[in-house]
Structure formats: structure tokens, C-alpha cells
Amino acid sequence: MASIKEVAALAGVNRSTVSRIINGEGSFRSDTKRRVEEAMAQLDYRPSAIARSLAKSHSNMIGLMVTYYTGGFFGQMMNQVQLELDVQNKFLLTAQGHHSADGEKKAIEKFKDLRCDGFILHSRYLSDEELIALSKTKTPFVLLDRYIEEIKQQCVTFDHQKASALATSYLLERGHTNIGCITGPLGRVSSQIRLTGYKNAIAEKGIALNPDYIVEGDYELDSGYEAMAQLMSLEQKPTALFSTGEEMTRGIMKYCYEHQIRCPEDISIISYDSVNSCRGLYPQVTTLDFPISDMAHEAVLLLNAQLKDQSSEQGQLSVSPRIQEGNSVINRA
Template sequence: MASIKDVASLAGVHRSTVSRIINGEGTFRSDTKRKVEQAMAELNYRPSAIARSLATASSNMTGLLVTYYTGGFFGQMMEQVQAELDRHNKFLITAQGHHCAEGEREAILRFHALRCEGYVLNCRSLSDDELRQLAQEATPFVLLDRFVEGLESRCITFDHQQAARMAVDHLIAQGHREIACISGPLSRASSHLRFQGYTQALEQAGIDYDPAFCAEGKYCRKSGYQAAERLYHSAPSMTALFCCSEEMMQGALQFFHEHNVVIPEQLSLISFDSIDLCDALYPQVSSVHFPISEMAQTAVKLLMSQINQTECHITRHFLPELRLRNSTLRRSLSKS
């Protein structure tokens, strides 16, 4: 395996010259750079990432904190963060927060120990005060799908409440009044906002809120199945259902198929969707789209601008899009 000494010898320059050209330090004559690059190509020399980080005091690594690794939502997020970092020749380090503040705190400490240049934080449990305190440190970070007062310039946000209202408003416009909801964990800010959107849409339409029509899930397929089962018994008159995530919706759809509830003739169904899962099911499920791919890409762009101390003119607040498919019908055609 070739070394930097071999490259210097073949190019006829000093080792420090090779090192500085690799790390982009200083200016050199074009013929000197060409000799070094040709020597590297001939010897198939690849600079050590560790050596470069020591030389430049930069690890070239970015930390991404997620709640957990499973599920299409987080897979899509990681894929898009990696794709955008590839454009900047940066490495990605990921860590799970394990649904608790201590787990998120440990992940950030790990990023710091690895000398990450910056962090993209999709954190759910750390308090606003702790994040404001973290902002006092030198390492930049961006909050993905989180709003913290005082850190507006670091936040990439989505209007969860409006998205839920759009979904339920569509069901109401279709003549439904017995509308059930499978929410996410209401301890999460985004889940609570979605639930608020559901109840506000009902209130605006003059429909009384009934807790029997609501079941709390855990953003996974199994919890969606279990929530659908609870609603099947607690709200047998429901004619429509709003699911606050595509994976919970998939579990609910499985339950209703198993119990011969026909979608949409007997039950209209609408869901949140971030990974186009709703378009791949039968029937195709109407949804409000949560653009996590675009948000993840934007978070990296914003972080790179912070690291490089450049201006970044981007959209930081994203809005939902209603996508109507085959899973809803007017009340007159639904279960009586």
C-alpha cells in the first residue's frame, strides 16, 4: 500500500507539500499540483480520513440523531441526509435517542467525542432549555422537525396541526361525522399537534369530541393494528378514520381486512404519509404528505451554511399537501 512518502518521492516534492495539497492548504504552482495528483493516481494512493482530520482539525463527519432506526420514515430521513452530505464529501455518523432525554444526551456527547463538525438533531425528548444551552457551544446544529423559541434560525419545521386539519376537513366535506383517530404518543409535541388538528376540525364543524373515537398508538404497524381493534369495539358507528402515521395506518388496514370491513365502502380512511407508502397499498390510501425527504436535505444545506459561515436562502417551514386516492367515499355511500 502506497504511503504519502511514496507519493512525494515519485512527484519529486517534499512530504509536507503533498500533505498541504491534499488538505487544500496554501497555493501551489499548477505543475506541482499536477505532479502530485498524477503520482497519487499512479500509486492508487488514498489519503487516510483519520490522518486528514488530525491535520486539518476537522473530522469531516456530521452527526445525525434519530429516535430509532426502524421504519421507513427514519430510513428515508437517513438516506436523504447521507445523499446531501455526499455532495459535500462529508461522512455520516448516526445515533439513536431511544425515546428518552438521556439517550439523546448520550448521542450528542458521542458526536462531540468523535469531533463531528455539526449535528442534525431529530430529537423528541430534550427540553427546549437544554437545546438553547447546547446552542451556546461552538459546534453548530440544526433541529429537524422541531421548533424551539430563540433558535428559529436552526429549525426546519412542518405544520403538523394544519396537516391533520386538512385530512379531517376532507372527511367532513365527504359528509362524515363519526370520525375516529389513531394518534401517535401524545407526549410528543408533533403527535399532540396532529391530535389538536383533529379535534379543531371537529369543533369547527360542530361535531362533539368523543374519547371513545380516539386510540393512541406508537407510530408502528403493530400499534396501529391494536388501536384499530380498540376502535372497532369502542366506536362501532365510525364511518371514517384518520391515522396519524402511515405505518399505524398499515396496521389498521390489516385489522379491517381481517374483519371484513371494506375500505372505503364501509369505512373511509385517510392517513399521514411521508414515504409514499399510501400509494403502494390496496386500495391506495388518501393522505396528507409530510415531506421528510425535502426537510432532511434542507437541514443538511442549512448545517453546511453554518459550518462554512455562508448565507443560506432556503425554505425552513414546510406545508402539507393533500393527496386524494381511493380510500374515501361520501357518507351517503358509506356504512350506515
């Protein structure tokens, strides 16, 4: 690979001249600039992006940290952020948090070492205090799908409480009063928020909450299967079910198939579905769809504002879900 020294020698100029032309600094005679550009082309010289960032104090690189690469949500998020950055001629650098606070710290350090201009973080394991401390270092970053009051102006979230209330109300409006809810791990704030939306919708209708109808899962297929088995063992079974995770819904539908439970005749189902993974199920499940493209767009806009030192004083940006009707809910009204 050619070096800047070789380019300078071929063009008949010194290395500092080549460096300044590459970085767009200063003005030069047209023939000098032409000789340098021709030498670069002849030698197939490609300037180091990192070296240029050192000279310019910005790299045009944005770091995106996700929990892991294999999840449908994270794959779509990476794709949508990349599309947003392509329009701005910026580069995307990704890293995984590997389901641990240590993994998330290493990802952020990687972004710093490679001089990313800013970060978009989907952090599940770093504490609120650690993320607040990061904000105090003046490092530009946006937090995805998580709300922290002290840095709310850096948060872009899905409105999970509204989503859960919307799903539960959809069932209530169709005459269902015995409604089960399969949650995610209740040790997570996001799972508690989803459960709160369900409870609020039930309470607003003046219906007594049945704690037996609330079953904790872990967002994985097997937990949906096991939770459905628990609900079906009740003497008074629910006529409708709200699943807060699409993989759990796949487990629910598997249980129904294996035990000859008809949907929606025997039980109606509405589900979270952030990545359209419920579309292959039969019957077609009525879902809460979350516009990942909207979240990516808002995150990039918010980060750009920070990079331009145009910090917002407003609260967090919240992206609302939409109900996509399928054939899994029967009207009993």
C-alpha cells in the same frame, strides 16, 4: 498502506511540502507539484480525511443522527440528505440514537470526535434544555421534525397541526361528522400537536367533540388493530377515521379484513403516510404525504447557512403535507 514519509522520499522533497500540496496551501514550482502527485499515484497514497480536517479546520463531513436505520422515514431521510450533500462534494456520516437520550448523546459525541462540520439531528429523547445547551456551544446543527422556541431558527419541521386539520377537514367536507382519531403516544409533543389539529377542525365546524372517538395508539401495527377494535365496540360507531400513523393504519385495515368491515362503505379512512407504506393496501388509502426530499433540502440549506455564519433570524422552516387521494373515503355529503 504508504505513508506521507514514503511519498516525500520518492518525490525528493520534505514531508511538510507534501502536506502543504495535499492541503492546497501555498504555491510550488510545477515540477515539484508534479513529482509529489506522481509519487502519490505510484504508491497509491490516500491522504487521511481526518488528518486533512485537522489541518484545514473543516472536514466536509456532515453527521446525520436518526432514531434507527430500519424505519422507512429514516431510510428515505438518509438517502435524501446524501443526495443533497453529493452535489456539494460533502460526506455523510450517520449514527443511530437507539431510542434513548444516552444513545443520542453518544451519536453527537461521535460526530464531534470525527470532526464533522455540522450535524442534522432527529432527536426524540434529548430534552429541550440539552439541545439549547448544544446550540450555545456554537456547534452548527439543524433539528429535524421538532420545534423548540429558543432555537427555532435551527428547526425544520413538518406542520403536523396543519396536516391533522387538513385530514379531518377532508372528511368533514365529505359529510362525515362522527370521525374517530387514533393518535400516537400522547406523552409525546408531536402526538399532542396532531390531536390538536383534529380537535380544531372538529370545533371549527361547530361539532361537539366525542372523547370516545379519540383512541391512543403507539404508531405500531398492533395498536392500530386494538384501537380499531375499541372504536367498533362503541354503540355509535364513527363513519370515518383519521389515523395519525401509517403502521397503525395497516393494523386498522387488518382488523377490517378480519371482521368483514368494508372500506369505504362501512368506514372511511384517511391516514398519515410519510413513506408510502400505505400504497400496498386495498382499497388504496387516501393519505397525507410528507415531502421528505423537501425537508432534507431545507435542512442542508439551513446547515450550510450556519457553516457560513449566515444565521437566520426567521422562525422555524415548516414543510407542508399534501393529500394523495385514494379510494378509502366515501362522500356522504
